[in-house]
Amino acid sequence: MSSRPDSGRVIPLPLLPHHSANRSSVTCKYRCGNACAHEAPNTSDNAYFGDIVESVLSRRGALKASGVLALTVGGATALAGTATAATPAPAPLARPRQGNVPGTDYTPVAPNTEDRVVIPEGYEQGIVIRWGDPVLPGAPEFDFNNQTAAAQEKQFGYNNDFAELVPLDGSGKRSLLVVNHEYTTETHMFVGYDENNPTEEQVRIAWAAHGLSVVYVEQQGGRLKPLPSKYNRRITLSTPFELRGPAAGSDYLKTSADPTGTKVLGTQNNCAGSMTPWGTILSGEENFNQYFANADSVTEPTAKKRLARYGLKGTASTRKWERFDKRWDLAKESNEANRFGWIVEIDPHDPNSTPVKHTGLGRFKHETATIKIAEDGRVVAYSGDDERFDYIYKFVSNGKVKQGNSAHARRHNMSLLDDGTLYVAKFSGNSPASEIDGTGKLPSDGHFDGTGEWIPLASGKKSFVPGYTAEEVYIFTRLAADEVGATKMDRPEDIEPNPVNGRIYCALTNNSNRGSTGNAAPDEANPRVGNKHGHILEIDDDAVGTKLRWNLLLVCGDPNDAGTYFGGFDKSQVSPISCPDNVAFDRHGNLWISTDGNALKSNDGLFSVPVDGPERGHVKQFLTVPHGAETCGPVIRDKFVTVCVQHPGELDGASADKPASHWPDGGNSQPRPSVVAVWRKDGGEIGAS
Template sequence: MRKLLPLLSNNHAGGRSALTCRYRCGDACFHEVPNTSDNEYAGDVIAKAYSRRSMMRAAAVVTVAGTVGTSVALSQSGGTANAVEGAAAAAGSEGGQAARGLRFTSVAPNTADQVTIPEGYAQNVVIKWGDPILRGAPGFNPDKQTAAAQAGQFGYNNDFLSLLPLGGNYERQQLMVANHEYTDEVLMFKGYDAANPTREQVEIAWAAHGLSVVVVQEDHRSGKLTAVSRHQLNRRLHTTSEFRMAGPAAGSDLLKTSVDPTGTKVLGTLNNCAGGTTPWGTTLHGEENFNQYFANGGSVTEPVQAARLKRYGITGAASERKWERFDKRFDVAQEPNEANRFGYVVELDPYDPNSVPRKRTALGRFKHEAAQPRLTEDGRPVVYMGDDERFDYFYKFVSSKQMKKGNSRAAKEHNLTLLDEGTLYVAKLTGDSPAAEIDGTGKYPSDGQFDGTGVWIPLATGNVSHVEGFTAEEVYIFTRQAADKVGATKMDRPEDVEPSPRTGRVYVALTNNTDRGKPGKAEGATEANPRNLNKHGQILELAESFDDPAGDAFAWRLFLVAGDPNDPATYFAGFPKDKVSPISCPDNVAFDPHGNLWISTDGAQLGSHDGLFGVATAGERRGELKQFLTVPKGAETCGPIIQDKRVLVAVQHPGEIDGASVEKPASVWPDGPGKMVRPAVVSVWRKDGRNIGV
């Protein structure tokens, strides 16, 4: 029996079309890798910067098993030695059935131009790009788009979703918050000339970015959701909305511009990818590929500034969208600090339409995919975050403040400061196998697992830097370089990072990295990233002390190594591979009420459209992975929410196929032939009214 660690095609990366690479991230994978640091990563090298005591604490997380409330640990069979997880395991399977929550007929891989769902389920489109949500906003008219109209309509390319409860008189209503990551101008405007966009087109795109807050109405007979247009709580935030810089770097000289000499006010939020929902009722939104919006980084010659821009991928001359022609703040040659005001986690109070969202500098600046908090036993938030870049890192933030319960004004005001004070850490992983056994093919080492221990390296606490040669402000604003300095572990595009609400184990989606192990690249395979030319990705599982996630030690192993199950390099937590769905390029992750991990994919390279998958994390069927849906041609699956009665997904960039345009659409979803292709949110439920997957 394999011994498990006792543990608390098209040459575009990841199967994306060239059009996706162009508009999503500014062709990031065709540029030089921003991380050129020479950190050590051999599987048997111990971090020199850390004491024997720190490594012993990490090992203790691995070896302590059977101690209730001390750590999360797995037995050799994949069951649990912890009472909390033991209950989850008991509920995980019944007889020979699939894990509870995953009892549906798997959707077969396909290329249908639709949202394909399991037999016995139904769906509806909740809201689409351009649907009016604010009072006075007109209905969507593709031939009469204006910036003023778009500012009152649902934005483009919906990504992260959150559903929050509404009490009082709002019967069967919830508050939905959505990110709008980026715009596909060639799919939005007839006759679009990428070399010469008009001011109106640029201003429409500004208004189509950002965030939407929309009340949705539940149908009492099903899981159907309908957007409530022009509700008093509905809200749009976009590229010209006011945001506040908050936390220890707010007011820094590095954040001051000619328009904002205080360094505390910034217009807009850009490239909001995934996010999180806090226990105190706010939402978090990660600013990801912000670098692509800024022009003329290549013209900067001052060495320090040039190095800082390059580390964040701000190079070259004109930007793709040419925004710098209409607002000088997108030209780093004219406004060198404007780019420093993007790349943060934004916190929004969706219940207050008049609140000013805040960019939390204490959580660092990088390409934030998401940010999902949990609480320590004494009520302090711990936030996990990934930096979505080849060879970049994953992080956590531990607040120094305790959350206050209740809805009083004092409690709300206090909780809105929780993410401004604390310690920012970056992860360093050490494998437990000899380096010679990690050969880049995905072949398992002699102990049968890719696993090891890790430490959280502190970067800054409040106004105190823990990184030699960096001030605290520099750590928060140039976090990547601070993490380089301390020798963090380079990962294969860490995207969404989610802690299990049942077990406390943390799951990191590592989407892919086709540059790993390429001749001339900085780094080959490591135990946490064991495949060279990694095009399918993996999911990392790490365990900290169950009641003390604020600690500096953890154990880790690969929970899932994605790809064709017939490939010997794939792994599904030990579950039989002839009984799982094929999966490629994990991106966003979320948990259902049963403790199963649900995975949405981005750029799958197995010949099928992207989709949504559920996988059991505990019990006898741990590793059982089943596909729940696929999305239309050219689309990505985003923002999954799995409730008792419904699954919600954001169908992003349908029709985003090379050569597509408004005049020559590559998809007819969601409204059929002759209609504009539109990103949209979809709700799925069981026709018989029962809970999902039971």
Template sequence: MRKLLPLIGNPHGSGRSALTCRYRCGDACFHEVPNTSDNEYVGDVIARAYSRRSMLRSAAVVTVATAAGTAVTLGAGGGQPAEAAPSADPKAGSGEAARGLRFKAVAPNTDDRVTVPEGHDQNVVIRWGDPIVKGAPAFNPDKQTAAAQAGQFGYNNDFLSLLPLGGGYERQQLLVANHEYTDENLMFKGYDPANPTREQVEVAWAAHGLGVVVVQEDHRSGKLTAVNRHQLNRRLTATSEFRLTGPAAGSALLKTSADPTGTKVLGTLNNCSGGTTPWGTTLHGEENFNQYFANAGQVTDPAEAARLKRYGVSTGATERKWERFDKRFDCLQEPNESHRFGWVVELDPYDPNSVPRKRTALGRFKHEGAQPRLTEDGRPVVYMGDDERFDYFYKFVSSKQMKRGDSRAAKEHNLTLLDEGTLYVAKLTGDSPAAEVDGSGKLPADGQFDGSGVWIKLATASASGNVSHVEGMTAEEVFVFTRQAGDKVGATKMDRPEDIEPSPRTGRVYVVLTNNTDRGKAGKAGADEANPRNLNKHGQILELAENFDDPAGDGFAWRLFLVAGDPNDASTYFAGFPKDKVSPISCPDNVTFDPHGNLWISTDGNQLGSHDGLFGVATAGERRGELKQFLTVPRGAETCGPLVQDKRVLVAVQHPGEIDGASVEKPQSVWPDGPGKIVRPAVVSVWRKDGKNIGV
């Protein structure tokens, strides 16, 4: 059934350790920014800007002009009841917290544990190495093999999804997890980064990818326990079979010596965040795939060299040296292999025999995630961010309608929804004079960072033929080299677009911009109204509004919902809520919504001296902007994959102990199993001890 202390001496511009930057993103912060375009659009695009202030601040009606010359009338809530304007009363924020956020906020800390609010309890649901597939052995870090790892929970869990089993299994759910990357220093005793062994490399291949595992609920609490060796449990790794589908499948740009059809790929890499579809599948974004491919600097073909550079592919040897053991990771031997990564992967977790699909119609870039919603007539709209300094955010609008029901025909149809439709990139315009956006984060005279935006068409995929909307590029080139297409049409350079989620209640879309310490540096783009701080180390969250019933339109209004950092910093902003009544937050990353419509934010690389954490913030009502910290994670860890249900909160604790100088022999954390045990990424469930719902 589908049912606040400064960090010192970190050249990375964030709270991440150098070790994390090496293994997670291939030291992206030390490399030249891939986007060197000046973004002056020379095509024939009409500016479709419109007033957003009356739309987002009051109940006044707003008319949106579309490219076709028609008009769409929107209310203040995008088809929903108008939100209450932030109160100017200095007493605002007193009294009871927003529903869903009624817990005592966790104070910033540096404890080597998962710290949760008073009155709450927690358990580790599943750890790296726990056996999940039939025949998989118990975890033994001293005798780990690739065969064992292929049947065990993977490393560095990130995105999480919980799906119902139904059919009499109401207390069981299907947990789907991404396994983003490996840190071999923390996996293998005596690891030599210059000379990894074949066995170590093959274990790392098997520790990447995706995991599916059934979990059992405790009927008295929110505790979850993994059901090992269940028939639905599954691992997909860097050597599993995946299919390329959609407009670029079979393209000459995707063919290799091992796959002359251009339709079959081995593996998925660096899966970061993702999404859960209304038709019961999960989506998984391939993010920092560029770091796994070697020798791009020796490619002599000018066009291909430029493409590889735009995607930040390693110029020389890679950190993990995989190219020594498989030629597909060497750009000189397999020039197209890297083009087969950087996609959104769709998985049917209910079918353990299904082959996951890489959806080329959603474009290729460093996908943080992909979360869909439906238009009124049932067509999926998917929002996506490209996690790179000065890169863009996108949406895809399917041309097909979802079919309801559990029939085989409906399922097969729904597995084609993301192969046909139109891919867009966002261009934003601020509504304040340029002189009022000076890079300091000071609010302009109108009291908001806000403006209008347009979705620019890049390409359309259809069964009758694919169409490019970008001058000088074929449709196949647009889908495979989407970054260059965004450059050509003048998309807005953003401060690392990460997770993007539409609110299930209001349809408003929240775009998480983690940070960008290159903003405003010599030769780099300076501040603009959507990215208002130079040397931006704390990040911000953008809120945009489209037609609630028809998000397939090409215009939107936007404003900054949250500008992160120490609330005592004048440049921070919490949707107008009193700043002395919020938790400090830095480097927002993954987001989700709770049953009450609050946005929950996990952080990555906290620049305020505390460990990363999970925060809830009200998005509507008189307490809009009220932000409270719910938990913190252990030393060196990042908070990932948040899920908030009525009875529980789930987080993926990624890379605990990943601190400079750490190794298996010299651990920098003892989480989750205590001293003398190897540090292991894991999934944690949190619930109220009194059995009541979270935050009420």
């Protein structure tokens, strides 16, 4: 893109420091393998955005007259239907305030750097579960200084990210809390930890601290109380998984431990996720590359290119797992890395079931996959690839969903993600390239918006990418998407359909390298140079088709910065927001956003924003998490909100020997990643008058 010498869009900038936004270097090191310290793996030269936009402008008048470019304002069926047309949001300050909409009526929390969870006036909070708390029978009480792998296999894992509550009854009083455990930070888990010489027991504790937890909880007012149950389960890096779908059994997936290419132990770096309409959980394997050693020993050109595109490089790994199991050593098991980077599905209703890795949804750094059911009953799964300059994808099933909550219906519906078509998104803007100057200034029509298309990559055993077999498309999806000219995005993370208006919302967290020398220039869907604050993309999608319309709901950052945009709302009345990560919705259709790496120097937090009507774009901060922590996995219910507080106290210079936080237990305690619930003191609905 930006390598075109005649584009006029390259803006030379120095690369920013090796860690992203306000995130500490220790977090970057252990969570993503210092991804920002390296050049982005996407070195493709996809069609420059400005080349596309001029042809769009030539037909813009006709499209606007027909309403094709406008986003739906309301009336969409919940989680169903194709895109409809309506008038786009008006220009900034063009509409009067009408007060808070239901679900957002609370006094916003001010930015702060306190070592606690700060919530609005009139609300209470409580810890649901912490790292090390018992999950399975026989789990000992957590003892930070005397951890064992055997204990951790029965205890709540580390660094909780995604969370969801799967209801067991119509009242919602009884639920299964399902939580991802994204990564381990060994320097904060073990006193006296030696990064160059971890012990085998420390490594095995880390293996057990990854994966997922399933915990039965009962609602008691706003509180959620974990209880012993037949449903409780720990999924770790030793749990057997089944590889399914069109690439299962591929030679690229076979190892000495699994010559069939259909079975793999464990899941790792699980970031966001979702609950399917049939009551299972989807979880995205994200920064798997950092766990593997000796990629540099692979010299065959094609294999080396494939590894590099996924960020697999170097010799020894950070955690040194390869010393204790050869599967983490690419010099010995060259295919093991291909068995990670998938969407995982688990059935929390059956603790004896085998979790699945769905190859049909492609392999990349999945932040998540979320489901929308089309009008014809087919399933549409949306997913973002969380890397600078990577892509947005969707999968459309061939089969149709079966109604009901029976085990038979769940088994059928779990198979839907194994047979369908995988697509990648290409976005076109409505404004002249000259009006996208990299500052975040709105173009003359008052909106960052446009159209787009879903480019097919593969369906079943058929590839649509020249030079790639179908199994190569699924296993090396990034490379296949490069070939078809997908649009390079600013770290697409969580992406979810709104259950009220039917539109799709994607958090683009940041991209400090946008517009720097040798990297892609700003475009209308990613309009800022050195984008350290991120933005929110809104998509009106023809669910099972190949056309879409899009709009930027938010261009995040300091409201006093001219290069920010809050859906057209008066910026003097909004909360500052930076680095959107996870998204969720309340029953009113309001968007809730958690942040990761606040570049405004405040603690991360949880924010609400209406997406329709006069209050569209009115961002309000609902809570902040302790310093060094990230806000993850929001669950929004009528009477309570939960968030996962990940890596509290994970600041540069801190460690288990010198903790920078004592949350949640206070005193001189070590910080512990935890799930927190927040509710109103009077028992009323969240954000209600």
